[in-house]
Amino acid sequence: MDFRALVVIMMSAVLVNNYVLRQFLGICPFLGVSKDLKNATGMSIAVIFVMLLATAVTWPIQVYLLDENGMGFLQTIVFILVIAALVQLVETILKKYMPPLYTALGVYLPLITTNCAVLAVTIANINSEYTFIESLVNALGSGLGFFLAMVIFSGLRGQIESSEPPESFAGLPITLITAAILSLSFFGFNGVIENLFG
Numbered sequence: 001m002d003f004r005a006l007v008v009i010m011m012s013a014v015l016v017n018n019y020v021l022r023q024f025l026g027i028c029p030f031l032g033v034s035k036d037l038k039n040a041t042g043m044s045i046a047v048i049f050v051m052l053l054a055t056a057v058t059w060p061i062q063v064y065l066l067d068e069n070g071m072g073f074l075q076t077i078v079f080i081l082v083i084a085a086l087v088q089l090v091e092t093i094l095k096k097y098m099p100p101l102y103t104a105l106g107v108y109l110p111l112i113t114t115n116c117a118v119l120a121v122t123i124a125n126i127n128s129e130y131t132f133i134e135s136l137v138n139a140l141g142s143g144l145g146f147f148l149a150m151v152i153f154s155g156l157r158g159q160i161e162s163s164e165p166p167e168s169f170a171g172l173p174i175t176l177i178t179a180a181i182l183s184l185s186f187f188g189f190n191g192v193i194e195n196l197f198g
Helices: 003-016 027-032 037-066 072-097 099-108 116-127 132-162 172-189
Strands: none
Touching: 003 132, 003 172, 027 132, 027 172, 037 072, 037 099, 037 116, 037 132, 072 099, 072 116, 116 132, 132 172
């Protein structure tokens, strides 16, 4: 296996194809949980865990069960069921071992079930014809990209809270403008990853 290819997949998932800032998937937790750095970090770790676990489970299901039996059309339904079961597992673990984080995440934790970024990663791995290892690397990179977006945006929102924008921009408008500017900054990574190794 080519280590360089894995690095390119990882860096592309984090910077170039960031699911939140480039593909605008997973926006609900991005806007809802990013007010507090601790909650944003906790949510990001949960998303990384679910993305990795979902990829580890859905890739073999797709390759060895659905494709082998000509049932590829069931992909979306099966993947959603798998992701929902994994989120329930994460929710149970957080409730038992990290009650403060579980309480802080509140309604956003079950939203991982419907977080289209998690589903998009699992489907993109299949559509890109990645191997199992490449799929895991892509899932990890996508999760780290989600984490990066959440942490940066959480810091920006902290700055916004301490400033006094014009009344017409206060609240959600300034938050969306900030998210748009942050998103634009990630477009600067176009072409960088492809030329990473000359």
